[in-house]
Amino acid sequence: MPEIAARQGGALIGVVMGLIDKLFGAPRPSPTAPLYAAIIANGRQPHWFLDGAVPDTIDGRFDMIAAILALVLLRLEDDPSSAGPVAQLTEQFIDDMDGQLRESGIGDVGIGKNVGQMMSMLGGRLGAYREALASDDLAPALRRNLYRGNDPGADAVAHVSAQLLALRDRLAGQESAAILAGQIG
Incomplete structure (x- = not known):
């Protein structure tokens, strides 16, 4: 005893x-810190904002990072052994968004509501990009989710679409372990 x-x-x-x-x-x-850092670094590349005409605003940067995060999550959901890291990556996104909102001056009362809205937006984007990737036509999903209904012009949409499809293809050709180590470029 x-x-x-x-x-x-x-x-x-x-x-x-x-x-x-x-x-x-x-x-x-x-454990997903290298991958999250790679997603953020990829989402901050100037070509998205210059050639892709993604608005260089808080919303535009969020939308670009959410698009890349969605592609990574969609790729990792194909691997059952990645369920834990997918949950950790999503938690890391929530923690980051919480910190970003606090830095921008939103108080404790508004944080939960705003983070909830961001998670809902990410969930919507996952569905929209999943459907768009199945048809290899990202343009409608990009106009609705990345550009929020504004028309940046056909060249900008084509640039972002081509870059995201290329990212999807690179992710598809990589082992999950390499992706989780942050090798998404």
């Missing part, structure tokens, strides 16, 4: 220490 109590006490100490580390210790890097 004392052995069981000692094991349970040891487990409890481990849980308490983990909680203390989480609250007061240095944040632990997410």
Whole structure:
């Protein structure tokens, strides 16, 4: 009996220490941090905003990152062993958006609502891009989701469409482990 109590006490100490580390210790890097950093870096490339005429605004940058994140998530959902990392990547996106909203001055009361809206927007984009990729015609989905109904011109839409389709093809040719390591370029 004392052995069981000692094991349970040891487990409890481990849980308490983990909680203390989480609250007061240095944040632990997410296993999907390299992939998330690669998604952000890809979404910030100037060609999206110059050649692709994506609005260089908070909304435009969000929409571009959401488009790339959607392509990565769609690729990883094909691999059942990536379910955990997909959840972590989505959590990392939520945490990042939460931090971005706080930096922009939105208070605690509005954070939950705004993050909820962003998650809903990401979910909508996943569906829209999934359908568009199946037909190899991203233009309607891009006009609706990336450009939010504004017409940037055929050349801009063609540029973004070609670049996203090329990204889809690169992701399809890679092992999930390489993608999770941030190799999406």
